[in-house]
Amino acid sequence: MSAEGSLDLRLPIGGLFVTLGIMLAGFGLVTGGNTAMYAKSGGMNINLIWGVVMLITGVIFLVLAKRGAAKG
Amino acid sequence: MDLVPVAQLTAIDYAVMAMYFVFVLGIGFALRRSTKSSSDFFQSGRSLPPWVTGLAFLSANLGAQEVIGMGASGAKYGIATAHFYWIGAIPAMVFVALFMMPFYYGSRARSVPEYLKLRFDEKTRTLNALSFAAMTIFSSGISMYAMGKLFNLLLGWSFDVSVLVSAVIVLAYVFAGGLTSAIYNEVLQFFMIAFGFAPLVFLGLESVGGWAGLTARLTEAAATKGLAPGAYTHAWQGMTNASTNPLGVEWFGLVMGLGFVLSFGYWCTDFLVVQRAMAADSMLAARRTPLIAAVPKMLFPFLVILPGMIALAMTSAAGGIIPAKLAADGSPLLDAAGRVVMDFDLATPMLLIKLFPEGMLGLGLTALLASFMSGMAGNVTAFNTVWTYDIYQSHIKKDGSDAHYLWMGRAATVGGILLSIAAAYVAGAFNNIMEVLQLVFAFVNAPLFATFALGMFWKRATGHGAFWGLASGMSGAMLHHGFTLPNGSVPGIKGGFFGLLHTYPSEMAQTFWTAIVAFSTCVIISVVISLVTQPRPESELKGLVYSLTEKPQDRGLTFFQKPATFAALVLAATVALNLIFL
Numbered sequence: 328m329s330a331e332g333s334l335d336l337r338l339p340i341g342g343l344f345v346t347l348g349i350m351l352a353g354f355g356l357v358t359g360g361n362t363a364m365y366a367k368s369g370g371m372n373i374n375l376i377w378g379v380v381m382l383i384t385g386v387i388f389l390v391l392a393k394r395g396a397a398k399g
Numbered sequence: 400m401d402l403v404p405v406a407q408l409t410a411i412d413y414a415v416m417a418m419y420f421v422f423v424l425g426i427g428f429a430l431r432r433s434t435k436s437s438s439d440f441f442q443s444g445r446s447l448p449p450w451v452t453g454l455a456f457l458s459a460n461l462g463a464q465e466v467i468g469m470g471a472s473g474a475k476y477g478i479a480t481a482h483f484y485w486i487g488a489i490p491a492m493v494f495v496a497l498f499m500m501p502f503y504y505g506s507r508a509r510s511v512p513e514y515l516k517l518r519f520d521e522k523t524r525t526l527n528a529l530s531f532a533a534m535t536i537f538s539s540g541i542s543m544y545a546m547g548k549l550f551n552l553l554l555g556w557s558f559d560v561s562v563l564v565s566a567v568i569v570l571a572y573v574f575a576g577g578l579t580s581a582i583y584n585e586v587l588q589f590f591m592i593a594f595g596f597a598p599l600v601f602l603g604l605e606s607v608g609g610w611a612g613l614t615a616r617l618t619e620a621a622a623t624k625g626l627a628p629g630a631y632t633h634a635w636q637g638m639t640n641a642s643t644n645p646l647g648v649e650w651f652g653l654v655m656g657l658g659f660v661l662s663f664g665y666w667c668t669d670f671l672v673v674q675r676a677m678a679a680d681s682m683l684a685a686r687r688t689p690l691i692a693a694v695p696k697m698l699f700p701f702l703v704i705l706p707g708m709i710a711l712a713m714t715s716a717a718g719g720i721i722p723a724k725l726a727a728d729g730s731p732l733l734d735a736a737g738r739v740v741m742d743f744d745l746a747t748p749m750l751l752i753k754l755f756p757e758g759m760l761g762l763g764l765t766a767l768l769a770s771f772m773s774g775m776a777g778n779v780t781a782f783n784t785v786w787t788y789d790i791y792q793s794h795i796k797k798d799g800s801d802a803h804y805l806w807m808g809r810a811a812t813v814g815g816i817l818l819s820i821a822a823a824y825v826a827g828a829f830n831n832i833m834e835v836l837q838l839v840f841a842f843v844n845a846p847l848f849a850t851f852a853l854g855m856f857w858k859r860a861t862g863h864g865a866f867w868g869l870a871s872g873m874s875g876a877m878l879h880h881g882f883t884l885p886n887g888s889v890p891g892i893k894g895g896f897f898g899l900l901h902t903y904p905s906e907m908a909q910t911f912w913t914a915i916v917a918f919s920t921c922v923i924i925s926v927v928i929s930l931v932t933q934p935r936p937e938s939e940l941k942g943l944v945y946s947l948t949e950k951p952q953d954r955g956l957t958f959f960q961k962p963a964t965f966a967a968l969v970l971a972a973t974v975a976l977n978l979i980f981l
Contacts, residue, residue: 339587343418350415355758364757367753373598
């Protein structure tokens with residue numbers, strides 16, 4: 328019996344990144360007009376930008392996990 | 400003086416943190432049902448794919464001491480800190496992958512001390528197992544202490560609460576899913592660190608005007624410290640002499656002490672990292688594990704050292720990112736020349752707070768918390784295995800059932816966590832005890848690689864030779880430390896407690912040369928004693944010694960699938976990085 332068979336690690340990584348990505352990007356959208364808050368990050372809405380990056384990364388992990396499951 | 404927290408977290412930051420812990424505990428819970436035998440619990444049933452064991456191999460070592468400490472060294476020494484990666488890790492990782500993994504994995508030993516038992520004898524294993532077990536508890540305690548202190552300073556969290564909560568979370572997921580759970584969470588933590596620190600470096604470089612702006616500002620900083628203009632941004636400048644580079648050590652001590660003795664001793668013999676490779680699903684996967692780890696490892700300086708350098712660039716005499724160290728009365732500490740002494744350990748955390756708005760701040764601090772906790776979990780899984788197999792099974796109860804050892808592994812997890820908490824409080828109360836212990840462990844570790852190298856590559860080495868070689872190597876380290884001092888220190892914990900024969904230009908130089916002396920003593924004594932004692936018959940050494948073991952045949956693999964090709968590419972890339980930052 329293999330521990331891998333019970334849980335594909337790509338699932339929780341993908342799940343966490345998708346969740347955090349949505350949270351950060353959503354927060355970035357809501358706070359987008361707050362220039363005082365984003366003065367820290369040089370005027371960049373880093374929550375929105377990085378939230379989207381994490382979301383995409385998370386989706387890639389989930390797709391890889393799904394392909395892996397389909398294969399074997 | 401009452402501490403005023405440096406930053407305030409908001410709901411979104413706490414939500415990010417909470418979500419991470421939900422996934423961490425969820426992994427432990429999901430793995431609980433598949434953890435049925437002691438092999439599942441201690442060795443992950445030798446069933447994990449190499450990308451998982453590879454990232455865990457890297458991540459188990461990526462504790463907070465590394466993230467915070469490398470940032471601190473980046474602020475202190477500049478890009479030369481990368482030597483701890485490019486000289487002090489990559490060559491050893493390639494070596495353990497190609498030459499040592501066949502014995503660790505192929506001998507079917509369940510731990511590194513157990514390999515010593517198979518190759519040499521019970522007493523050598525016990526010496527190694529006891530010192531290793533004590534060291535894991537001590538390191539995980541130090542990690543907890545550092546975390547409690549840092550989060551108290553940054554966020555005003557109670558020391559007791561942060562130590563206890565993190566201990567309970569680590570306990571829960573290791574207890575439930577054993578090594579697999581620890582490894583899965585280490586990989587998750589690897590991605591959290593990468594994604595928490597990459598935007599920090601990006602924003603930091605933006606704010607100092609890119610690499611060119613960073614170089615210009617650090618050239619000024621070097622001038623105020625009386626160093627050559629490129630001292631912080633060139634890794635090899637001034638390495639011919641200890642007095643002309645920020646590290647205070649010459650190239651020979653660096654390459655032999657750090658690059659050979661210390662780094663091979665750690666990456667090739669420390670069960671904390673080797674255990675990850677031993678959990679791989681095949682010999683080929685085990686050999687690929689350290690090589691896969693080496694790729695992100697060589698790039699990590701950009702994630703963990705650059706924040707320290709950026710923080711230094713943003714700090715001027717008038718203040719800035721890195722705060723001053725405080726004297727007992729709360730006033731800034733000054734050095735002999737009247738300059739303010741900076742608290743470099745705060746370089747990375749302070750940069751995080753300076754550049755991340757709420758939301759991202761939660762992500763960055765979660766990455767930091769993650770590194771503390773996985774440092775703890777790594778030590779606890781190594782401890783419960785060595786305790787159960789190498790101490791309990793071999794000295795206390797030899798013929799228990801598998802269920803009994805599984806139970807003992809879980810009990811040792813609880814015990815290990817409790818001892819770590821105790822160690823964290825000892826660290827807080829008696830700073831000196833921890834410094835002395837750290838020194839003792841440095842003596843214990845220094846000669847280890849000599850014993851393993853002789854064991855694996857010289858069939859004539861005997862158990863008596865190994866044991867006495869180790870013991871005399873440790874004593875040699877202590878004698879060397881006791882008779883030397885770094886420049887400007889008083890006799891005591893820094894050395895010189897037996898007398899003074901030699902003064903080193905820096906503490907780092909002294910440390911590297913202590914390692915060189917320990918290694919040489921261990922080799923000489925092991926060889927002499929082995930030659931006058933009875934060797935084991937060659938038939939018993941098959942699979943344990945290089946010349947008596949069938950080499951892994953990489954037939955059926957294409958050129959690019961062979962571990963040797965992979966290793967050559969890793970080494971070439973490391974050389975290229977050194978040339979870029981020459």
